Amino acid sequence: MSFSTKHALRLALIATAAASMAACASRPKPTPPISTPTPPASEPAPERPAPTPGPVSQGAVPGSEQDFVVNVGDRVYFDTDAFEVRADATPVLSAQAAWLARYPNVQIRIEGNADERGTREYNLALGSRRANSIRDFLVSRGVAASRIATISYGKERPIDPGTDESAWQKNRNGHTAIVSGAR
Amino acid sequence: MRLKPLFLAIFAALATTVSLTPARAEIEVNVNKGDVQPLPIAIPAFGGQRGADIAQVITNNLERSGLFAPVAPKAFIEKDLTVAVQPRFDDWKAINAQALINGQVTVEGGRLRVDFRLWDVFSQQQLLGLQFTSTPENWRRVAHKISDAVYERLTGEKGYFDTRIVFVAESGGRLNRTKTLAIMDQDGANPSYLTDGSYIVMSPRFSSTSQEITYMTLKPTGSAIYLFNLETARRESLGSFPGMVYAPRFSPDGGRVAFAVEKSGNSDIYVMNLKSRTTQRLTTDPAIDTSPSFSPDGSKIVFNSDRGGSPQLYVMSAEGGAATRISFGGGRYTSPVWSPAGDFIAFTKQTGGEFHIGVMRPDGSDERLLTTSYLDESPTWAPNGRVLMFSRETPGGPPRLWTVDVTGRILRPAPYPGSGSDPAWSPLLN
Known part of the structure; x- marks a missing residue:
């Protein structure tokens, strides 16, 4: 990985963190169901170039896993003990659906995750519900169900080691992993 | 991984329980009450090979249950206990041990045999007299079996140490x-x-x-x-x-x-x-x-x-x-x-x-x-x-x-x- 792509990734991660903090601050209002207005599935994913710190940078190769992670977003977040797709997740998931429409050979696995404030087996079931909510959303946006696998990691795969609400919020997520077919 | 086969034989008490005259109520430990004081118990090293190790495993098991308070061995007065002779109860009363376990390990023909006695110090009664035999490498399991027998005799509940x-x-x-x-x-x-x-x-x-x-x-x-x-x-x-x-x-x-x-x-x-x-x-x-x-x-x-x-x-x-x-x-x-x-x-x-x-x-x-x-x-x-x-x-x-x-x-x-x-x-x- 070149310096520039590393840098771009880091910036993207910071942006993700900021977004999730914002989401956190706006809670705990009840989240509307997934019928909130979203861009149509046919709309292409935003063509933002990756931040270019130097003249040599080219950003992510379109259709690559990195393109998906940096330019679309591979993770959306959930409320405590809830599995409904949140309003702030619908633009990300709509962009995922659009990206998947553009790259029809890509197979994905949706991984449901829970925070540590629940017991192990219950959290496995909760993670399954989250993964399936995302799958249903993507299918409703035209992604073939046959391209989507789901799994729950329960609380076994946290992305933030912290022990406060901001860490737990990040760990309550659904992660869309590219299994195959990316460039 | 494979569990070693273990043949544990339990025989009835060898030495007879002498007390025909119940001097006082037997000691008893209640596992279902939250306010009991742990029972002071003395567990001197058993005689013979692995005798000290076996006594230590029993001591640790009983102590960890929270129902027993093993007396520190340095307080012991009587030093030469054998399973063939009654303990000098006054020596154990003097250090306020209410129960006493003593035992002897014998290794013969590749078999490990452990005889032990559980005594009620104040009523001067033998509460248990058992013998376990196994292979020498199974000495820890023998110690757990003894712990279970003592726990069951004193609490009325099954033990859980050989697990x-x-x-x-x-x-x-x-x-x-x-x-x-x-x-x-x-x-x-x-x-x-x-x-x-x-x-x-x-x-x-x-x-x-x-x-x-x-x-x-x-x-x-x-x-x-x-x-x-x-x-x-x-x-x-x-x-x-x-x-x-x-x-x-x-x-x-x-x-x-x-x-x-x-x-x-x-x-x-x-x-x-x-x-x-x-x-x-x-x-x-x-x-x-x-x-x-x-x-x-x-x-x-x-x-x-x-x-x-x-x-x-x-x-x-x-x-x-x-x-x-x-x-x-x-x-x-x-x-x-x-x-x-x-x-x-x-x-x-x-x-x-x-x-x-x-x-x-x-x-x-x-x-x-x-x-x-x-x-x-x-x-x-x-x-x-x-x-x-x-x-x-x-x-x-x-x-x-x-x-x-x-x-x-x-x-x-x-x-x-x-x-x-x-x-x-x-x-x-x-």
């Missing part, structure tokens, strides 16, 4: 945790690994025979439930299912495994007959149904469901059908475990920002919370139904194994120095 714990050994940081299936004696001795740590393992459980376990594996490609025979090391999958499978538990007769199957996000409880390999669905609710646990007679199952809006405990017939909610205390209840004694169901409860291990009667009455911490979970019963092991995490720390008795009074770290979760206590070994 093992299967659990998930954890290592690494919070973001790259390695989870390895492991097994050890209940006192932390003889730990060994059953998986290589390259994938997640969870929820191990013993069968009633102690020779077979079931557990769940979790890989990016999916989850699976395995049966693993500890004697033969034979490993076998329960089969493939449309979604995730998790939370396996044996029925008390070992003939069935109940578990949860997830399909399209909905988790329900199923049971498989291990002989016919037929699977029956027990719940059909669109809510989460998971963490089944059989009653000791095999007729009922307690499980976890959020069908009422939050995770609570429900009891149904082991054949399925209507379920009755039994948890009403406010808060979130998960991971129920029916006591092998049948009188309690243990659970994890979440209230506010804290987690508790608790017990309630099978009808939901008499709820008692035994522990409180940042994160306590996964209770498992000792085979006598009087002690629980569970895992505890401090904020940001690795999980550790702890034990608590059913009164909540005797709370201690389990004798395992590493990080562990999901403990499962075996039945008494044969």
Whole structure:
């Protein structure tokens, strides 16, 4: 990985963190169901170039896993003990659906995750519900169900080691992993 | 891995119990009262090879139960006890030992024989006189058998020392945790690994025979439930299912495994007959149904469901059908475990920002919370139904194994120095 792509990734991660903090601050209002207005599935994913710190940078190769992670977003977040797709997740998931429409050979696995404030087996079931909510959303946006696998990691795969609400919020997520077919 | 065959012979008391005249009431330890003082007991080194080691294992077992207070050996006055002669009771009264265990180890023809006596010091009665034989390398199990005999004689409850714990050994940081299936004696001795740590393992459980376990594996490609025979090391999958499978538990007769199957996000409880390999669905609710646990007679199952809006405990017939909610205390209840004694169901409860291990009667009455911490979970019963092991995490720390008795009074770290979760206590070994 070149310096520039590393840098771009880091910036993207910071942006993700900021977004999730914002989401956190706006809670705990009840989240509307997934019928909130979203861009149509046919709309292409935003063509933002990756931040270019130097003249040599080219950003992510379109259709690559990195393109998906940096330019679309591979993770959306959930409320405590809830599995409904949140309003702030619908633009990300709509962009995922659009990206998947553009790259029809890509197979994905949706991984449901829970925070540590629940017991192990219950959290496995909760993670399954989250993964399936995302799958249903993507299918409703035209992604073939046959391209989507789901799994729950329960609380076994946290992305933030912290022990406060901001860490737990990040760990309550659904992660869309590219299994195959990316460039 | 393979359990060494153990032939333990128990003979009736060799020396006769001399006291025909009950001088005073026998000593007694009550495991069900929360306010008892631990009983002072003297356990001098047994005579013969491994004699000191055996006395030490017994001392550690009884001390860890919280019901006994072993007297420090440096206080002992009588030094030359033999099993053939009565102790000088005045010497043991003088140091306020109310009970005394002495013993002798003999190794003959490749066999280890241990004779021991349990004495009531103040009434000057012999309470037990037993002999165990085994192979010399099994000396720890002989010490556990003696501990169980003493515990049972003095408390009236079965012991739980000749048992093992299967659990998930954890290592690494919070973001790259390695989870390895492991097994050890209940006192932390003889730990060994059953998986290589390259994938997640969870929820191990013993069968009633102690020779077979079931557990769940979790890989990016999916989850699976395995049966693993500890004697033969034979490993076998329960089969493939449309979604995730998790939370396996044996029925008390070992003939069935109940578990949860997830399909399209909905988790329900199923049971498989291990002989016919037929699977029956027990719940059909669109809510989460998971963490089944059989009653000791095999007729009922307690499980976890959020069908009422939050995770609570429900009891149904082991054949399925209507379920009755039994948890009403406010808060979130998960991971129920029916006591092998049948009188309690243990659970994890979440209230506010804290987690508790608790017990309630099978009808939901008499709820008692035994522990409180940042994160306590996964209770498992000792085979006598009087002690629980569970895992505890401090904020940001690795999980550790702890034990608590059913009164909540005797709370201690389990004798395992590493990080562990999901403990499962075996039945008494044969």
